Amino acid sequence: MTERNIVRVRDVMKKNFDVIDGMTTVSDALSKMQHVETKSLIVDKRHDDDEYGIVLISDIAKQVLARDRSPDRVNVYEVMAKPVISVDPDMDIRYCARLFENFGLSRAPVIECGKMIGIISFTDMVLRGMLNHPGKN
Numbered sequence: 461m462t463e464r465n466i467v468r469v470r471d472v473m474k475k476n477f478d479v480i481d482g483m484t485t486v487s488d489a490l491s492k493m494q495h496v497e498t499k500s501l502i503v504d505k506r507h508d509d510d511e512y513g514i515v516l517i518s519d520i521a522k523q524v525l526a527r528d529r530s531p532d533r534v535n536v537y538e539v540m541a542k543p544v545i546s547v548d549p550d551m552d553i554r555y556c557a558r559l560f561e562n563f564g565l566s567r568a569p570v571i572e573c574g575k576m577i578g579i580i581s582f583t584d585m586v587l588r589g590m591l592n593h594p595g596k597n
Contacts, residue, residue, distance in 0.1 A: 469556055470549035472588040473570045473578035479504045482513060482537035486524055489515075489536050500567055502576060503540050512569055512576060513542030546571040549578070553585045 479502045480489045489501055503513030515536055523539040524531055547556055547568045560566070560582060567581035 467553045467589045468549065469547050469551045469553060469570055469580050470578070472553060472584045473549065473580040474498065474584060475578050477502055477569075477576075477579045479576070480536060482506070482535065482540065484536050485532055486520055486534045486536060486539065487531035490520070490531065498579065499581075500579065501536070502569055502579070503536055503542065511543035512546070512571075513537070513540040514544045514567075514569065515540040516566070544569055546576075547580055548572070553589045556580060557582065557585050 474495075476495045477498055477500075478493050478495055480492065482503045484492075493501065499517045501515050503515060505512055513536075519539050519541070520531075523529070524534050545559070545563055545565060545568055547559070547570050549570050549572050551559075556568075560568070567579055569576050570578040570580055
């Protein structure tokens with residue numbers, strides 16, 4: 461029996477992500493983006509008992525751009541998804557990929573002890589996980 465090399469979410473997740481307040485306008489949120497390769501913005505918790513939110517660039521395209529709404533007049537909370545499905549950093553990326561498929565996700569925050577430590581996407585799992593950490597069959 462061969463031993464399988466497990467690649468965990470923490471091994472391939474992006475550690476740099478943009479966090480914004482839900483009351484921020486879409487226009488301000490986009491201009492404040494620091495990590496342009498990220499196609500999402502994390503909406504911070506308002507307090508300890510709150511949950512994280514997420515807004516994808518595709519959400520902004522569908523709910524603001526396509527509907528001809530002004531990004532200066534739309535707040536992030538109006539187009540975000542909340543609560544988000546999060547991923548544990550120690551999850552095997554094979555199970556993470558199945559989770560994404562089962563729930564129609566393209567990316568998810570990585571949460572450890574109630575704090576966000578990264579973000580994971582299909583791209584990270586495939587390009588950084590499969591290509592850089594090939595497993596044995």
